[in-house]
């Protein structure tokens with residue numbers, strides 16, 4: 001069996017040919033610090049973040065799109081592969097997505113973790129290429145396509161043509177940095193300390209980086225945390241207008257990088273992109289107003305892919321079925 005994996009900072013998705021996405025879980029592992037034993041993986045472990053006693057740690061083994069904790073990544077991959085196959089002799093070929101700009105050492109770590117977890121053969125594909133294939137773009141033709149993939153740890157921006165990346169940038173600013181910015185804002189504005197999960201809820205439920213009316217700005221929700229003044233639990237109301245202010249810095253960094261990639265794009269390809277639009281994928285592309293903001297600032301239409309979150313895993317699986325459509329540098333294997 002061939003499988004495509006989006007081994008992400010926030011979540012792991014597995015695509016199997018003919019079955020579609022068969023697994024989607026947070027990339028979190030809970031371990032007992034004293035014995036080194038794995039206690040929970042995926043959603044169950046995510047619920048433990050910020051709520052563990054001293055001897056238990058909830059680890060996110062990937063940071064900023066790359067492996068930060070090798071052995072935990074291997075344990076996690078092994079656990080998920082067992083979950084989808086229920087068989088010891090299951091040794092699939094795997095296509096795993098990695099950010100477009102990572103070091104050879106970081107690539108090797110992914111290949112070794114996948115091989116140790118049971119892959120028969122491991123291929124790596126750059127995330128924007130997988131995202132483009134998963135979003136249904138035909139990148140094999142001499143025609144320019146631009147993808148902005150905003151994940152949890154990295155944002156990959158790339159212009160592609162003839163099965164390869166012509167120019168692009170990978171920046172380590174994405175969903176997690178949006179959460180951090182909300183935590184910092186709430187701390188500064190309300191003297192309230194909130195956890196990363198509460199910040200993520202604010203981002204998903206009310207945040208808006210391009211509110212068009214006062215009504216949009218007034219959308220609000222209550223968030224609970226610990227007062228830095230009294231030390232006691234406290235609730236505050238945060239509005240979409242405030243989130244726009246809170247998220248300005250990371251959002252600007254992404255918009256500026258899109259600009260710099262467009263500046264480097266050869267004119268023929270730039271005109272293809274302005275005709276066809278920029279395609280956005282990844283969970284971070286669902287941040288309200290992000291598409292409108294990029295469209296307003298670049299003057300180019302922006303389309304959020306239909307299956308924004310799973311596009312990368314779907315594209316990886318499809319790439320394995322059609323290795324021939326990819327350019328010579330698109331796939332890396334050892």
Ligand SMILES: Nc1ncnc2c1ncn2[C@@H]1O[C@H](COP(=O)(O)OP(=O)(O)OP(=O)(O)O)[C@@H](O)[C@H]1O
Nearest residue numbers: 008009010011151152153154175282283284286287
């Ligand atoms: N509706 C939404 N609005 C805003 N952000 C969202 C939404 N849904 C998911 N996200 C964010 O998307 C991010 C996860 O996206 P995704 O699963 O594409 O990342 P990943 O593949 O794990 O990360 P990476 O590619 O950086 O390794 C998280 O930060 C999550 O909070």
